[in-house]
Amino acid sequence: MAGEREIIKTTCPRDCYDGCGIAVVKRGGRISKVLGDPDHPTARGALCGKCAVAYNGVWLDPQARLLHPMKRTGPKGSGHFTAISWDEALSTIAERFKAIGRESGFDRIVHTHYTGTCSSLAIGFPGRFFAKLGATEAEPDTICNNAGHVAWGYVFGDSHIGFDPRTARDSACILVWGANPSHSAPHAHKHWLKESPAKVIVVDPVRHETAEAADLHLQLRPGSDAALAFGLVHVMKREGLIDQAYIDAHVLGWDELQADIDAATPAWTARQTGLKEADIEAAARLYGAGPSLLWLGQGLQRQPSGGNIFRACAMLPAASGNIGKPGAGFYYLNDSMGIVARKGAAPAWEPPAEGAPEDMPSAPPSVSQMDVPDLLNDPARIRSYVVWNCNPLASNPAQAKMRSGLEREDLFTVVIDCFPTDTAAYADIVLPAASFLEFDDISTSYFHFTIGAQAKAAEPMGESLPNQEIFRRLATAMGFEDKHLHAQDGEMLEKIMARSGTGLSFAELKEKGWTWGTPEPLVLWSEGSFPTPSGRIELASDRAAADGHPRLPTPEADAPPAQGRLRLLSPAGKWLMNSLYGNDPRIIELMGEATVAIHPDDARRHNITDGADVTLSNAAGSLTLKAVVSDIIPAGALLTDKSRWPGKEGGVNVNVLHVPQKTDMGESTSVHGVEVTLSAA
Ligand SMILES: Nc1nc2c(c(=O)[nH]1)N[C@H]1C(S)=C(S)[C@@H](COP(=O)(O)OP(=O)(O)OC[C@H]3O[C@@H](n4cnc5c(=O)[nH]c(N)nc54)[C@H](O)[C@@H]3O)O[C@H]1N2
Numbered sequence: 001m002a003g004e005r006e007i008i009k010t011t012c013p014r015d016c017y018d019g020c021g022i023a024v025v026k027r028g029g030r031i032s033k034v035l036g037d038p039d040h041p042t043a044r045g046a047l048c049g050k051c052a053v054a055y056n057g058v059w060l061d062p063q064a065r066l067l068h069p070m071k072r073t074g075p076k077g078s079g080h081f082t083a084i085s086w087d088e089a090l091s092t093i094a095e096r097f098k099a100i101g102r103e104s105g106f107d108r109i110v111h112t113h114y115t116g117t118c119s120s121l122a123i124g125f126p127g128r129f130f131a132k133l134g135a136t137e138a139e140p141d142t143i144c145n146n147a148g149h150v151a152w153g154y155v156f157g158d159s160h161i162g163f164d165p166r167t168a169r170d171s172a173c174i175l176v177w178g179a180n181p182s183h184s185a186p187h188a189h190k191h192w193l194k195e196s197p198a199k200v201i202v203v204d205p206v207r208h209e210t211a212e213a214a215d216l217h218l219q220l221r222p223g224s225d226a227a228l229a230f231g232l233v234h235v236m237k238r239e240g241l242i243d244q245a246y247i248d249a250h251v252l253g254w255d256e257l258q259a260d261i262d263a264a265t266p267a268w269t270a271r272q273t274g275l276k277e278a279d280i281e282a283a284a285r286l287y288g289a290g291p292s293l294l295w296l297g298q299g300l301q302r303q304p305s306g307g308n309i310f311r312a313c314a315m316l317p318a319a320s321g322n323i324g325k326p327g328a329g330f331y332y333l334n335d336s337m338g339i340v341a342r343k344g345a346a347p348a349w350e351p352p353a354e355g356a357p358e359d360m361p362s363a364p365p366s367v368s369q370m371d372v373p374d375l376l377n378d379p380a381r382i383r384s385y386v387v388w389n390c391n392p393l394a395s396n397p398a399q400a401k402m403r404s405g406l407e408r409e410d411l412f413t414v415v416i417d418c419f420p421t422d423t424a425a426y427a428d429i430v431l432p433a434a435s436f437l438e439f440d441d442i443s444t445s446y447f448h449f450t451i452g453a454q455a456k457a458a459e460p461m462g463e464s465l466p467n468q469e470i471f472r473r474l475a476t477a478m479g480f481e482d483k484h485l486h487a488q489d490g491e492m493l494e495k496i497m498a499r500s501g502t503g504l505s506f507a508e509l510k511e512k513g514w515t516w517g518t519p520e521p522l523v524l525w526s527e528g529s530f531p532t533p534s535g536r537i538e539l540a541s542d543r544a545a546a547d548g549h550p551r552l553p554t555p556e557a558d559a560p561p562a563q564g565r566l567r568l569l570s571p572a573g574k575w576l577m578n579s580l581y582g583n584d585p586r587i588i589e590l591m592g593e594a595t596v597a598i599h600p601d602d603a604r605r606h607n608i609t610d611g612a613d614v615t616l617s618n619a620a621g622s623l624t625l626k627a628v629v630s631d632i633i634p635a636g637a638l639l640t641d642k643s644r645w646p647g648k649e650g651g652v653n654v655n656v657l658h659v660p661q662k663t664d665m666g667e668s669t670s671v672h673g674v675e676v677t678l679s680a681a
């Protein structure tokens with residue numbers, strides 16, 4: 001019926017804390033507008049700026065999307081392809097995989113994936129295929145947050161159970177440490193933080209919008225966070241804000257830490273961090289008095305000593321007993337659905353794989369994303385690179401080395417994406433993925449306890465298909481008949497809902513659009529037992545020691561960069577979602593030219609004026625950006641944004657400078673520890 005208006009409720013599946021509800025407006029059967037759902041508690045009727053633009057821009061634009069399977073016709077990187085049928089694409093891939101398996105073993109097929117879309121089936125189902133194949137996995141979290149996971153695994157036994165944000169109504173203090181909600185969780189910045197009665201403290205080298213709006217901003221030197229954590233606990237102890245009863249019942253290692261805590265006086269901490277003693281004391285008093293929430297950002301652990309920093313920060317809730325009471329808690333990530341279902345171990349995005357045979361090949365060891373640039377250049381270790389749900393040429397470290405590896409004629413590269421990314425230009429075969437507007441799925445937030453339906457609002461564009469359908473077809477092409485590789489979406493969605501603890505079927509969820517996982521706020525960790533070997537919070541960890549780490553967190557701060565060098569931070573920007581949206585013309589306009597913020601003292605020292613072109617260089621590469629002279633960043637540090645499309649920036653983005661140095665724990669990225677020299681271009 002021409003012109004008839006229809007609203008379809010769905011959920012944003014981006015890798016974002018917010019997890020907004022969406023209202024898709026259709027007219028005459030076509031999507032006319034993608035809006036925030038007015039009834040969704042996070043979205044409140046508005047998408048964030050970037051999604052509002054891109055979901056009504058490139059996501060709806062057939063010119064911008066990948067529409068057909070394609071094979072390469074020009075040199076790698078040229079972007080010359082010709083459309084082929086699904087049958088030809090899948091049989092080409094299957095033949096190459098079988099030949100590689102025969103000649104070298106299936107572990108020479110390396111697949112890399114992350115959170116391009118986070119809805120349950122689209123992110124979880126393809127793993128079944130690669131497990132059956134026996135391919136090597138590039139460890140996904142090592143590009144993002146693995147140091148924090150490993151560290152909090154030692155301390156709390158689980159890094160996927162935090163606090164319920166709804167409990168903030170009972171908080172006196174919220175400490176946001178190394179996260180920038182104004183960019184990475186825009187709705188949490190706008191509503192959650194502003195509406196809670198709590199005082200907000202931000203610990204961040206950058207005076208971002210959330211820091212600007214906070215009651216107290218501790219603008220410390222990057223990498224000095226462990227020293228600050230010890231300093232805060234020192235003051236809490238001095239002021240009688242330690243909860244000895246909680247420690248006696250639930251904490252291991254407190255006594256062993258006393259010498260270091262006593263030595264971390266405000267004067268010492270101020271020297272290590274560059275902060276004022278009075279600010280350190282004020283923060284400790286506010287946090288220690290509680291009830292307090294502690295949010296550790298993913299930016300915080302992207303440092304060479306990110307694991308130690310996380311273990312040091314864990315002392316704050318453990319020592320002050322800010323755990324397991326209304327308004328008190330700590331948070332890194334929430335596996336919202338798993339927590340609600342109280343089923344524990346299996347992540348929510350993993351649909352139950354009934355029908356998986358017992359005789360699956362044992363998985364070859366995964367490789368860290370920090371080793372991928374070298375790996376791609378080593379024909380003995382990799383013959384095929386399969387990229388899905390990520391864009392490594394934009395996001396991975398050592399961009400120049402990534403590119404030279406991708407140029408190898410003998411590397412059979414398959415890229416599955418919705419858009420023709422920089423990485424896709426190097427593929428032998430490109431497969432078009434359907435967008436989240438084009439198939440049913442389930443999407444949760446990793447902050448809020450909301451569970452959302454992803455509802456199909458349009459047919460897949462061109463010949464594109466959802467990830468899960470692509471991998472069912474690939475299984476067929478390989479001759480894999482196992483039932484779990486051919487499970488249908490409807491059946492898997494119902495199974496997820498049956499486990500969800502919400503009591504809803506998928507059809508009911510779709511009707512409502514979204515639901516709270518539980519009607520009332522959850523007070524997490526109130527039982528006081530932790531899934532560690534001792535059942536306590538292990539500030540002292542024998543497991544860490546057995547893995548070659550110190551038994552205890554240490555109060556070290558990173559040394560300031562060597563003479564002439566500066567530390568470059570490249571966290572989440574406002575207009576991109578990792579590299580997503582980097583091809584949207586309006587977004588490109590809104591972002592403007594890529595800039596680097598330089599403190600006035602450093603600018604003077606390097607003879608750089610505001611607006612000048614400057615070149616940043618290190619062993620990995622060099623990059624020219626426009627200087628913004630500003631004290632938004634402390635002296636000794638520089639600030640730019642991550643993840644523009646290299647092809648739109650003359651061939652490189654900030655990751656050309658990203659040295660793949662591994663974090664102290666978890667073999668993860670230490671991108672906020674990158675050091676560069678600075679000169680006028
Ligand atoms: N310098 C610097 N670099 C960084 C970071 C940093 O802080 N600084 N942060 C790092 C972090 S935290 C992360 S998580 C990584 C992220 O890095 P990536 O995982 O590479 O993330 P994206 O760049 O967003 O790439 C996701 C891709 O998935 C595609 N996609 C979207 N939906 C679908 C779908 O349904 N199916 C398929 N097959 N594809 C889809 C998108 O079009 C996009 O090209 O980047 C890291 N890189």
Ligand SMILES: Nc1nc2c(c(=O)[nH]1)N[C@H]1C(S)=C(S)[C@@H](COP(=O)(O)OP(=O)(O)OC[C@H]3O[C@@H](n4cnc5c(=O)[nH]c(N)nc54)[C@H](O)[C@@H]3O)O[C@H]1N2
Nearest residue numbers: 178179180183184222223297298299571572576577578672
């Ligand atoms: N708009 C937008 N939103 C996003 C993303 C995006 O690209 N764009 N990416 C998504 C993804 S994949 C992720 S993982 C999250 C990440 O979101 P966040 O958890 O917020 O992490 P980052 O943006 O990497 O960095 C957050 C802050 O860490 C600070 N930081 C850097 N070094 C240090 C340090 O040494 N000490 C302290 N205390 N702070 C430090 C940075 O200055 C920055 O302000 O955001 C998600 N949301």
Ligand SMILES: [Mo]
Nearest residue numbers: 015144145298
């Ligand atoms: Mo991330």
